[in-house]
Amino acid sequence: MSWQPSTSTSSVPPVELREYASTDVDGVSPAQVRALRAAVPSLRADYQGGSRWTLTAGHHVGFLRVDDLTVRIHPKVDVRGLLHLLSGATDRLAWRDERVPVDGVADAVDAMAHLLAESALRATRAGVLQGYRRRDEALAVVRGRWRVEDQVRARQGRFVPAEVSYDDYTEDVPENRVVATALRHVRAAVADPGARKHVSRALARFGGHVASLPRTAWSAPPGITWNPLNARYRNAVELALLVLAHSSVTHSAGAHRAHGVLVDMNDLFERFARRALREQLDGVVRKARPSDRVVLDREGRVRLEPDVLWLRDGVPALVADVKYKRLDRGPGNADLYQAHAYCTALGVPFGLLVHATGGGATRYRLVDGRTTISVVGIDLSGSPEDITASVRAVADEARDLVTG
Secondary structure: OEOOOOOOOOOOOOEEEEOOOEEEEEOOOHHHHHHHHHHOOOOEEEEEEOOEEEEEOOOEEEEEEEOOEEEEEEOOOOHHHHHHHHHHOOOOOOOOOOOOOOOOOOOHHHHHHHHHHHHHHHHOOOOOOOEEEEEEEEEOOOOOEEOHHHHHHHHOOOOOOEEEEEEEEEOOOHHHHHHHHHHHHHHOOOOOHHHHHHHHHHHHOOOOOOOOOOHHHOOOOOOOOOOOOOHHHHHHHHHHHHHHHHOEEEEEEOOEEEEEEEEEHHHHHHHHHHHHHHHHOOOEEEOOOHHHOOEOOOOOOOEOOOOEEEEEOOEEEEEEEEOOOOOOOOOOHHHHHHHHHHHHHHOOOEEEEEEOOOOOOEEEEOOOOOOEEEEEEOOOOOOHHHHHHHHHHHHHHHHHHHHO
């Protein structure tokens, strides 16, 4: 695949890449390439002489800007497949074709923006959520509780202004902050005018009363307790948290600053597979935790972190490793070794190797006489209905392994 200069008014034409594909580019400086590589570790850059490079995208897709250079990395899956993955990676989030206008949209960030905007519009259909928020302020009159110690320390005996704490009934609550912050961030990255309009319409619901989260809080947002009053926000908040914690990047490399919206497709596929299996299987399906102490050696020095644990009555029944890659020619030795290590560490006889390829399950009965690894795929190339059918097939295979 070769990239050709466009008629952009920018001094550097935009670069269009595709996931796991190589693209020849010209006119990109070494400093910009360093900034790109720092922001996107999965991006490979091979120098071809002069100002020419071959850029090979990895498992990150989305939008990135370094100075006046714009880079868009498109996913292998189509827009509807990407939306299905995004939807399935968040709790109880579903999308419908008729509600998300993605016809003609080919860009990953534009598709994400449409889904986020529609989720926000549905959450605020009955009005923007309001709640009580504690405020510590200095006022001309006493309101709420007078903080005497702070008054003495800050005002040195003066009574005005008064240091007070009070509860304010406001729209500036954590749920609104999370959603509004994600919408504002995504709006700056969209290329499609329709997507930008959709996001702006959703943002208008919040007016100017909702502050954005500081960037330091994007990876550790405020905790939200769900109840009947805010349950309608859950879908929008879950997707917004996914955007903020796993899709956004800001990185400085020397004098060059990279910022944008990126999706780690490895992480997204793992989340999607785990939550999809959770809906299909009984018992508990979750990611392994440090408290599970999944270790390979007796001394506990080699720790393992399986992607999926299926527990029945609190006991591990099956373990799964999720790989966002195609296994058309079958699994590699390393993939089977890893799945076997998980089974050995947990003492379970059954393992799954879930990959992103269509086709039925293939079972490998290992020579230890105790372990069976089933290699099974979730086909991402079809319609949402086809993807759902693939998930059911994976769950059926897991159930058949365990129950016989």
